Amino acid sequence: MVKEIIEPRGIPKPMGPYSQAVVTTGGKLVFIxxxxxxxxxxNLVGKGDIEAQTRQVLKNLKIMVEESGGMVADIVKITIFMVEITASSYEVVGRLRKELFGGGYPxxxxxxxxxxxSPDWLIEIEAWAVV
Structure with missing residues (x-):
């Protein structure tokens, strides 16, 4: 799979660790x-703890993409659902995304x-990958 990150002029730079657009060629599309x-x-991991919950969610995403024959770098789109977005939770989720993706963000x-x-879940993330 070939992946091209698109960050055009004329629109704002991303506010966090993500890309404005990702273009891929080749590979199979995986919906996670x-x-x-x-x-x-x-078992719930990290009741009331956004950092622990986000780490577990990202770990699960990594497992899913690897079981699909890919790797984290093959994830091209994520949608993050949170029950409360604060400056603190935004920073935590952004930092952990940077750790996982390390650049070339989806x-x-x-x-x-x-x-x-579940009322105990603070975050859920779905993803698309091209493997």
Whole structure:
């Protein structure tokens, strides 16, 4: 898969670790359902702790893309759902995304929602990858 990051002039630079657009050629498209802050046994990780929950969600995303035959760099789009976006939670999620992706960031949308499927979940992330 060939991936090209698009950051055109004439629009604002990204506010965080994401790309305005990603163009790919070749490969298979993989749609990864929203990953939640639960471990392999279905146990909640980090009740009330956005950093612990985000780490688990990103770990689950990594597992999913690898099981699909790809790697983290193959993720081209993420959608982040959070029950509360504050300056602090935005910083935490951004920092952990930088750790995971290390540059060449996927296109990204972050939205605040009233709640997720479990009242204990603070974050859920879905992804698209090209492997």
């Amino acid at each position: 359902s929203g990953q939640v802050p639960e471990d392999a046994l279905g 296109a990204s949308t972050m939205v605040e929602v009233n709640r997720l499927a």
